Amino acid sequence: MDFQKTFNKYSSKIAIKLGKPNKIPNKSVYQNFIIIPCYNEYDYIFKTLDSINQQELKLLNQTLVVIVINNSNIESQNIVKNNKRTYEFLLKKKYKYEFVAIDCFSKKYSINHKKAGVGYARKIGLDYSLRYIKNKFSLLCSLDADTIIDKDYLYIVNKTMSTNANVCVVNFQHQKSGDPIIEKAIRKYEKQIKHIAKKIDSAGSPYGYVSMGSTIICNVFSYVACGGMSTKKATEDFYFLQSLAKFTEVKKIKNKLVFPSSRSEQRVYLGTGYRIKEFQALGDFKNLFFSEESFQLLKHMLNILEKSYNKSFDLVLNAIDKKARFFLESKNLQKIWPQINLNAKDRYQFKLFIHQWFDALMIMQFLKKIN
Template identity: 30%
Template sequence: MKDTIKKYLEKKSIFKTKTFDCSEIAVCIPICNEYPNFMSVLKTLAISCAVANQQVQVVCCVNNKKNCNNEILENNFKMIYELNRILKKENQSEENNSLLKISVLDFTKENSFTEKQGVGWARKITMDYALANGAKVLACLDADTFVDENYVAQLKRFKDEKMEYATMDFYHKRIDDENQNSIQLNSAIQDYEDYIKNHSMNLRNCGTPFFYPALGCVIVCSDKMYAECGGMKNKLAGEDFYFIQEMIKNVINKNPDKISFPIEFLDTQVKPATRFSDRVIFGTGQALKKIVEGETVKYNTFCQEHYLQIKNFINVFNDLNKKNFPLNLQREAKKTCKELYYFLYEDGFFSDWDSIVANNKKSSKKLTVAFHCKFDGLKIIRALHYLQKTMQ
């Protein structure tokens, strides 16, 4: 076993030892209150396995909080019963040659989640379990998300080409009826997709490597990458954003030439459901829920002037780095992108810039990586919110 993975399992993993031979490709899925809808998702995975002729381990973490209502608890019990029934049927088969292997992790009773544990914890459980049992490819999926027929074939390509981290396209399934709620939901999800894809494109145009959409269901990583990044983050929501950020930093630190495009792209598409939810504290489901309840929801879009401040700052650094004058960053930023400068100054961005330059003075590529690791995705989104409030 690789030392990196071994150390992760010893120090950070929920599961420390191997208990069975996991398939090389694992699809890791948190499940809460998803019966019977998840069974349809499972069918799309089974079809995709058959098309690729590739075995896949589907690791299911059925979970709920300790104080959840009886409806959620009963739904989860039905889910566990049905998944175990499929497992039993498979185990009793003489051939037992199903390409879709299921692992059921029950976090509904004594080990149910606390108030501080959410979807990030559930993702970590599934991914730690897959890693501990020998999976080489860890793909995240949501229990409401359907996959294309070539989904597993693309995961196989990820494995065969020894990729470290990849993403893919997404398209929310639209509701196929004409009632007012459905029309509102379809319109809202279109607004959401437009927002997230435009935001991603604008960030890419700024020159930051942190431009990829932060959706859990599009994450695929190698076992080593997962361990090197310290595993999935335990967040009530936004765990995908932080994990993606760590993987991008990992990639560009190992290969500075990948700053422009640090992530591989798989030629497939996942299709999350269009529905409202209160399972996480923010996100698509929450916005859709508010719309159905009659509230007006607008996605927090930024104008081009805000993105231009980000782009100008990155360009200032690149120009100074080429001319070998990176220590002038604070002075030049104040002249070129004044509004952003005040945020960075108040945030302490420049306080250790001289030492960062000193530690990377022998390599302009390493200094570029250090700059982007400091001016990372979280810093940029905080800066955009600041600019939105202060720029008129």
Template identity: 30%
Template sequence: MQKSYPEKVSYYLEKKSLKRWNLEWAESSGIQVAIVIPAICEFENIKRVLLSLVHNDKSCLEKSLIIFVLNNSIASKPEVKDDNKKSIAFLRGMINRKSSDRIAGIIFNSGMHIGLIDAAAEGKEFDDDQGGVGLARKVGMDIALEVFDYSTSEKKLLISLDTDCVVEENYLDEIIRSFTKHNFSAATVDFEHILSEDGIDKLGIISYEIFLRHLVAGLLFAESPYAFHTIGSTVVCDHEAYIKIGGMNTKKAAEDFYFLQKLAKHFTINRISSTKVRPSARESWRVPFGTGRSMIDFSTNKKDILLYDADVYVILKDWLELLYSDLSLNSNLILKEAKKIHPELYNFLENRGFSMDWEKILENSKSVKQLDYQRKNWFDAFETLKLIHHLRNTSFPMIDINSGVEKLFKVVQHSAKYELSGNKHNLESLYMGYLAELRLLENALHK
């Protein structure tokens, strides 16, 4: 294994990385891309994600390492640990080229490099209080820094993916091309959930994706610097950006949200729309919210998925215009103007201690660049969602999908080409129409 690293990489590995786990792989030179995939109780899905990756361009696969972080906690159920043991045996067979599995030949001939981090064996398990997807991603990404070939000027890319996803044939090529051609530091890849054949589950995942795209379209309309999807299986950054923000966090859930928030404070989060990740729509116990939890709530708990009232995006847009204007240079004046936008915006800022914080920020900011950073830092993605939720709780309750989508289209003046009302469409086709229009709107607002 390579022992000589650039100075910043060496410093990060010494100060920030975790030393408890090791990478098993058939060592090779020339690795420029690491695809990090956490896995817990995912034996069949590991094969599926590999079979989707294997169709990518061979020249891309030859410089990529797919790192599976097999993990469970000490208290994980026996069936979870047994499934992980099967996965570890399968991956070791692939790495050592001794597997008799039916897909082995396809993998061996593809040029693909596979790596395994065993965080499931006794003595290597995650602690019950810290174990989870954030820690798994961090372990994989940190170790990826050790295998990159730093002798070339090519970007070293850290790609976050999940086992319940499939990718398109141009996935690696488009990511590498986008980062190289446009000098990206960070990006998210477009996504489209795999739709279930079951009518109820299908409607549930369509509704959930409508919720996600409705929110991001609203944030784009408001011109928020945090207008991007926070889905772990879509995140990509280069190694320099990763080191700059101190690496991945170890949260059990929402690790993708906080990771992207940190990236967005220093870099533009670009969007790669020329290829897609396709996450599954399964119900899942793995995290307490997100796709899996939403599917459980919809299909099992019979909870309808609701949308934010588009009026909150109008208030957010007006607030951001005020925050980034010269009026913000006076801490008293900015609060008076905020109250004119909406009384609950003013109440939110007061409750969050904005006035005192802002006076300190104005006093300590020595340049426009510093002030712009502090604006983005104080009113970050977390505060943005806090404001949206405050407005939801005090003035603008969540509304049904039909009302929410049509109101957003009206607010942003989006001319929908789909029949959005009337009785001639069933609910599924109507929602598919909404989803198609929201994708178009998202593309238009990005431009």
């Protein structure tokens, strides 16, 4: 891939250039960027910024923190006032690192309500960062305004990404809640989503990771190659990571480096707050538990598909379980099977094509169907 050509195309045609930064950064280039969407977060964001301040000074000197304070153009006045208060207090703060606060909340710069959401705000910050990158290996770190990071976050992330990695996700642990029901819910939720990721990984899929916005790090090379951040109002982290995983390997850092809030406030559909609310109402979670059989069928099916280069589709179907067979046929794999084989230069590329087709979304559909 011609990086410069791809970068220029992305910057000119795809990148979002909205909002008003409070200043022009002091330096022309940075190695690390930490992007934080901020929506109604006055009570939380300053703890997050304080945790960034504990990083190694040498790394902080190479880091620009980009805070996108945002709301829609039809937002309630309480939200707008909270954002304004955050912005004004933020500009009085001094940290060991440099930060830029982008105004996407005021009447002039608020986001159209049809587009507004955490994915769109995160993309604004990520795309803004591209103006100040040192090179294609500069790091784009996604964080949330209510998430505290470990003091070694930047050190471990930089060390991992320097070993030919393009994308990584860090391990996490939600902050302890003072409410016993919420605490029980968050531990059960956290355990289950990590269990699902581990099982998908064990099945041989490249999508065996937890999709959480505050845990994602990628370099500029992979960011522009996959078309940038998804702008969905919800599950944007899921689709963004899926795009990255189709392009390159997603490394997993075992160290617990980010500590998201365990608050039950529901921001988006299927987010952490949504799941906590669900647990409070029902005493459990819906559609979050899959049988051991479903994971075993996934593993067996992926193994058969990977080894079926230049084999007839009928031969493939005969080798897999009846339930998996019906699923593949319902997704019309038989129609594109000849083309996948034709386009693949060798077995390795064929395997890549299989996993690009049988992606993270299809895996979840499969598990729910088989379950």
